[in-house]
Amino acid sequence: MRVLLVEDDRMIGDSLRSALRGEGHAVDWVRDAQAAHGSLATEHFDLVLLDLGLPDGDGLPVLRALRARRDATPVIVLTARDAKGDRVAGLDAGADDYLVKPFEYDELAARMRAVARRHGGRAETVMQCGAVTLDPATRQVTRDGQPVLLSAREFAVLEALMQRPGALLSRAQLEDKLYGWGDAVESNAVSVYVHQLRRKLGADFIGTVRGVGYYVGRPGGGTP
Amino acid sequence: MNSLRTRLLVWLLALLLLAAAVFGWASYTSVLAETEALFDYQLRQMALSLRDQGEIAPDQAGALADEQFDFVVQIWTEDGRSIYASRPHPELPARALLGFADVRVGDLTWRTFSVATRARVIQVAQPQPVRRRLAAATALRSVAPLLMVAPLLALLGGWVVARALRPLRRLALDVRARDAQSLAPLRADALPDEVAPLVAALNALLALLGGALDAQRAFVADAAHELRSPLTALKLQLKLLRQAGSDEAARGAAVEQLTQGVDRAARLVEQLLVLARAEPGAALTTEPLDLAELARQALAELLPLASARGSDLSLHAEGAVPLHGDRAGLTALVRNLADNALRYSPPGARVELRVGVEQGAPWLQVDDAGPGIAAAERDKVFSRFVRGAAHDEPGSGLGLAIVRSVAQRHGATVALADSPLGGLRVTVRWPSTAPRP
Numbered sequence: 001m002r003v004l005l006v007e008d009d010r011m012i013g014d015s016l017r018s019a020l021r022g023e024g025h026a027v028d029w030v031r032d033a034q035a036a037h038g039s040l041a042t043e044h045f046d047l048v049l050l051d052l053g054l055p056d057g058d059g060l061p062v063l064r065a066l067r068a069r070r071d072a073t074p075v076i077v078l079t080a081r082d083a084k085g086d087r088v089a090g091l092d093a094g095a096d097d098y099l100v101k102p103f104e105y106d107e108l109a110a111r112m113r114a115v116a117r118r119h120g121g122r123a124e125t126v127m128q129c130g131a132v133t134l135d136p137a138t139r140q141v142t143r144d145g146q147p148v149l150l151s152a153r154e155f156a157v158l159e160a161l162m163q164r165p166g167a168l169l170s171r172a173q174l175e176d177k178l179y180g181w182g183d184a185v186e187s188n189a190v191s192v193y194v195h196q197l198r199r200k201l202g203a204d205f206i207g208t209v210r211g212v213g214y215y216v217g218r219p220g221g222g223t224p
Numbered sequence: 225m226n227s228l229r230t231r232l233l234v235w236l237l238a239l240l241l242l243a244a245a246v247f248g249w250a251s252y253t254s255v256l257a258e259t260e261a262l263f264d265y266q267l268r269q270m271a272l273s274l275r276d277q278g279e280i281a282p283d284q285a286g287a288l289a290d291e292q293f294d295f296v297v298q299i300w301t302e303d304g305r306s307i308y309a310s311r312p313h314p315e316l317p318a319r320a321l322l323g324f325a326d327v328r329v330g331d332l333t334w335r336t337f338s339v340a341t342r343a344r345v346i347q348v349a350q351p352q353p354v355r356r357r358l359a360a361a362t363a364l365r366s367v368a369p370l371l372m373v374a375p376l377l378a379l380l381g382g383w384v385v386a387r388a389l390r391p392l393r394r395l396a397l398d399v400r401a402r403d404a405q406s407l408a409p410l411r412a413d414a415l416p417d418e419v420a421p422l423v424a425a426l427n428a429l430l431a432l433l434g435g436a437l438d439a440q441r442a443f444v445a446d447a448a449h450e451l452r453s454p455l456t457a458l459k460l461q462l463k464l465l466r467q468a469g470s471d472e473a474a475r476g477a478a479v480e481q482l483t484q485g486v487d488r489a490a491r492l493v494e495q496l497l498v499l500a501r502a503e504p505g506a507a508l509t510t511e512p513l514d515l516a517e518l519a520r521q522a523l524a525e526l527l528p529l530a531s532a533r534g535s536d537l538s539l540h541a542e543g544a545v546p547l548h549g550d551r552a553g554l555t556a557l558v559r560n561l562a563d564n565a566l567r568y569s570p571p572g573a574r575v576e577l578r579v580g581v582e583q584g585a586p587w588l589q590v591d592d593a594g595p596g597i598a599a600a601e602r603d604k605v606f607s608r609f610v611r612g613a614a615h616d617e618p619g620s621g622l623g624l625a626i627v628r629s630v631a632q633r634h635g636a637t638v639a640l641a642d643s644p645l646g647g648l649r650v651t652v653r654w655p656s657t658a659p660r661p
Binding site for chain 1: 449450452453454455456457458459460461463464467481484485488
């Protein structure tokens with residue numbers, strides 16, 4: 001997933017970014033409301049983690065502006081404000097979830113998965129496509145019931161493809177989910193990961209539309 | 225006897241009884257004097273009529289025998305032979321003194337009147353106690369109504385007192401109904417003038433307590449809020465440490481981050497404690513100090529930070545700067561100012577401290593080459609947990625709040641200005657310590 005992290009505290013931002021990267025997410029980190037506005041206006045993210053107390057103002061206007069543009073990007077508010085009124089205001093401003101600091105990383109990760117699931121319109125927690133299953137919570141992938149070992153980035157590519165079976169994802173879109181700003185993007189890295197996934201899951205598991213992108217399942221929707 | 229009501233009642237009754245006693249005594253003595261004169265007149269009349277009459281008529285003898293007045297009439301011939309006695313009273317002397325006389329026989333005093341004719345001596349006598357008894361009875365009758373209304377008066381007094389004390393009782397109920405949370409002022413309407421000042425004083429105290437309590441609540445709430453960030457960082461850093469597993473490089477980095485996180489949390493807690501001690505209301509112990517020496521010691525503690533940043537930290541003092549104050553608080557003040565100056569200046573920049581005395585008034589000045597504080601922001605930065613714009617220094621947001629608190633407790637002023645070094649100049653001025661001329 002490509003995540004925008006809006007957090008002014010250096011230590012929290014640093015650690016959170018490292019932890020999220022460790023799970024294969026691409027993380028872009030901004031430290032004030034203005035930068036958050038700019039990033040959200042120009043780029044696409046799968047999820048936003050939004051702190052409310054920012055040095056140049058409150059985080060809620062950022063959220064309201066996003067929703068005013070009819071942008072449905074999932075947003076989880078992370079804040080030290082624990083009053084009921086604050087939580088209600090946060091959710092009513094358009095947040096998908098509200099987490100009070102200090103939180104456990106595991107809980108944040110679970111909430112991120114839940115928000116992504118809802119956003120993708122899925123009810124089941126384990127994604128399935130043909131003989132392949134992917135469990136975002138345990139980060140386990142099986143083929144014909146046998147566990148398959150994937151690297152964090154291979155997992156991220158597969159997760160992005162399996163979220164909407166049949167949908168085409170371009171190389172650039174996949175790169176977006178793997179790399180934040182400042183990450184060195186290796187050329188044809190996506191092709192390399194797709195190659196590895198085909199080797200591990202079957203050559204015809206991931207289809208290619210030359211010049212357009214990759215898909216799993218039947219192009220246009222549904223599982224094979 | 226601590227009840228105001230009982231006390232008032234007892235005193236009221238005592239005064240009532242005293243009044244009855246005085247009244248009774250006065251009427252007793254006046255009645256006694258009157259009856260004396262009356263009875264004397266009666267004695268005399270009786271004796272004179274007996275003399276003029278010569279004989280005692282039977283109806284007169286009856287009156288003479290009246291037990292109530294206890295008259296005794298004796299008649300002697302001139303040679304001393306008793307020829308008549310209304311009742312034989314052997315105690316009475318056989319001889320009579322002419323005119324009025326008090327004759328004491330045994331333990332009984334008699335009032336006598338004697339008159340002599342050619343042939344005989346007539347004496348009429350009456351015991352004194354009879355007179356006193358009659359006087360006392362009259363006196364008692366005059367006091368009786370007073371004694372009879374006394375219980376009624378006591379009852380009435382009790383009611384009046386209870387009624388007058390009702391505002392006090394209501395006040396007590398009002399106070400008793402409170403808990404530690406309700407510090408709203410007490411109702412001051414319809415209170416008697418004697419109680420109103422007490423309620424006003426209580427309300428003033430309640431307001432003071434409420435203010436102190438609010439300040440403490442705000443402080444605790446702020447502190448709890450501010451502790452969330454370091455704790456969040458710590459939790460995430462622990463997560464990273466676990467995530468690192470056997471990867472040595474990742475473990476080392478995670479441990480390094482965790483150490484910084486713990487240091488930050490510890491520093492915040494330490495600053496909170498310093499601030500709590502510097503808050504108004506905390507005990508303040510003052511002693512004679514040398515501000516120059518104190519600044520030297522505070523700077524010595526900051527040398528590691530200064531050298532780590534390659535900053536040039538210097539102190540300019542032309543001599544001792546005598547100051548009477550709280551050592552711990554003033555050390556925290558100097559350290560926080562110097563620490564801020566170091567952290568917010570670019571690495572390698574100069575930070576200059578100056579101390580001195582001007583007309584007996586000590587002052588301290590800290591200059592840095594940091595970004596400074598915009599004039600419009602200068603009032604805000606003294607509030608708790610207000611940090612300047614985003615920067616990489618994990619400040620607690622308490623440094624200037626501590627400086628202000630300590631300064632206020634010493635009667636000192638803190639002024640922010642632009643520094644010739646390019647950053648912020650903080651000047652602290654204490655009141656003059658020189659003896660007044």
